Each structure stands twice: as C-alpha cells, then as structure tokens.
Amino acid sequence: MEDKDLQKLIEEISLKHFNTPFLHKASFNHRLKTTGGRYLTSTSNIEINKKYYDALGMDELVGIIKHELCHYHLHIQGKGYKHRDADFRFLLKKVEAPRFCTPIHSPISKPKTFRIYECVDCHLQYKRVRRVNTNKYRCGKCRGKLRELEKRVDTQQ
C-alpha cells in the first residue's frame, strides 16, 4: 500500500461513514512510533503509521482512519475535536471507531498488582509495584521497619 492508495481509502471511508468528503492529504509517516495516526490541525492532513497496518492488518487500519477522520471532520466544522470533547466521543461511537489505537507491542494492558507494606511502628501503609527490600528501606515518616502485608491490590490500568 502506498500513499495514493491510502488517500483513496480515506476518501472512501469518509464518504461512506461520515457522508462528507475528505479534501486534504493523507500519507504514511514512518517516524510515528506509539500512535497509529495523527491529525494535523495546522494543515488538516492525516498521517498514518504504516507499522500498524503491516503488523495488524486492514481492520486496524480502517479503525485508525475512522478515528483520525473524527478529529478531521469535527475540527473543520468547528466542533469539539479533542479526545475528551463530548462531540468527539459521540462521533467515535457513531462511526464505531476505536477510542485509542491498539499498541503494537502490548495488545492487552495487564492490571498492576501492588504490594502493601506497613510500618511496624506507625502503621503507615505504602503501595509499591515492585518488591521493596525491607532490610534497606524504612518508613518515610518515622524511619520504622517495614513489613509486607499479605494482601495485594490490583488496579486496572
């Protein structure tokens, strides 16, 4: 797939899902790393990360394009085009675009488990993702010794 194919694809998706033509330029950007694509407010052009297409295929590419087109159309219409804007969220849902792109390297974000440490003297509790060397680290408040409690807590990232 080359830039001209991408351009054509975005124009088609724009008409099909937004009923409005895409009148700017689309291109692959090879320097994008952690995002699937981006919409440039200065030029109204859309850039797509080709690595996502290569790694995850057409479905993912269409999802990214719909997401970027939500930014595009709302921005041009002078509506809320940013991620937290209500207009943006509404349009994303309407065209069934993903809120965020799937990261290539970690498709599923694992919940983080915290270990709980407690100061034996003042009972202040500490949450730590990593193991703490209780021989070395002391309570920040009273310098007392820490001990690890058996309970752990999971948080959804």
Ligand SMILES: [Zn+2]
């Ligand atoms: Zn976005």
Ligand SMILES: [Zn+2]
């Ligand atoms: Zn303490």
